[in-house]
Amino acid sequence: MPGLRREEVALLAGVSSDYYIRLEQGRENSPSPQVLDAVAQALKLDAEATDHLNRLCLTASQRPRDWGETGPSRQLLQLMEGWEHTPAFVVGPALDIMAGNSLATALHSGFDRFDNLARMVFVDPAGREFYQEWERAAHSCVAEIRAAYGHDPDSARIAEVVAELSAQSKEFAGIWQRHDVKGKSQEGKHLKHPQVGDLYIKFAAFTVNGAPHQQLVVYQAEPAGPTAAAFETLRALATQSKQARAAVPVADLAVNEQ
Incomplete structure (x- = not known):
């Protein structure tokens, strides 16, 4: 103290x-x-x-059981994909993205990879623009990993992520040494997407029954508000992109790959 x-x-x-x-x-x-x-x-x-x-x-x-690389269940994946108007994704203890629905993927399309929330915050150049309250997001990420470490201090994956981010980001290394602890809960976020602009969301995180190493994260927009409209725009853009890829003839794909 x-x-x-x-x-x-x-x-x-x-x-x-x-x-x-x-x-x-x-x-x-x-x-x-x-x-x-x-x-x-x-x-x-x-x-x-x-x-x-x-x-x-x-x-x-x-100590609790080491769940290893167990992924989200098929039922959970189907549930998330059915939420067409709501971004939802599943994270593991080290904040790895284990799965996400189409809108969650579109929401994070400005990042190099939608693979680990902490890496996206600290290492990806898009992080500081996407997370408008970057300091808050940074401290929250580290505190969440620290909390997960308390649940499973022998986790090889948590140790790997902490080592990688400490080597790549002085900010991460400094905040990690503070030993702050905080699990995901419910709070608001101010995000900024390169195509649809400012987004003001509330999010909730739920522990997955039968897989306590997984958390389902759901982003919510105020009904009929600007962020809800932006989500619809993102959904439409993602649908158009998917349809355009599906419409490309197989022969053209083969030519492009050569």
Whole structure:
């Protein structure tokens, strides 16, 4: 906690300085729930940060199952694709895009790749223009990955993404060192698409039943508002593009590929 020395935190938590240092360095294997609660109170952690602390102190046998690369179910994919007027996509613990419907893909068409939200925010040049509140988006992404790390500190994919982004972005590396924790929830966003302009959306994130490593993210526009109209324009453009590709004769495709 800023402003407090280790000795002061230990005193407030009612533990010895040596014990607190071992706990901080991950050398204390099985701290009691009472000790962790006392440390959380001393550090003035909020509910999410307290939960994160408790999960980090779980033994390997107590940690949740590693879900690996399990993808979204066919039913979930069909559900999302049926939402023609609503962007929806599924993210994994490291903010990898596991699937997205047509409108979500069109919404993010200005990016080089629609593959990982954190990479899109920190590395893709389109990120700073698309996310009009870039600082907020950046801190949110890192805090979400940090929260996922608390759920599964042995995740190879989370470690890989953190290492890659830390090497490619000083901003990511700096924010990661803050240890902020925040899962996806519900809030507003101000986005700007290169074709349809400003978008003001609300989004909600839902844990997928039977696949707790997946979150379904849904973007909502105010009914009959400018953003809803922009979504319709994007949908029409995406449909036209899809139809144009389908109309190209196979022979022409073969010529173009040569």
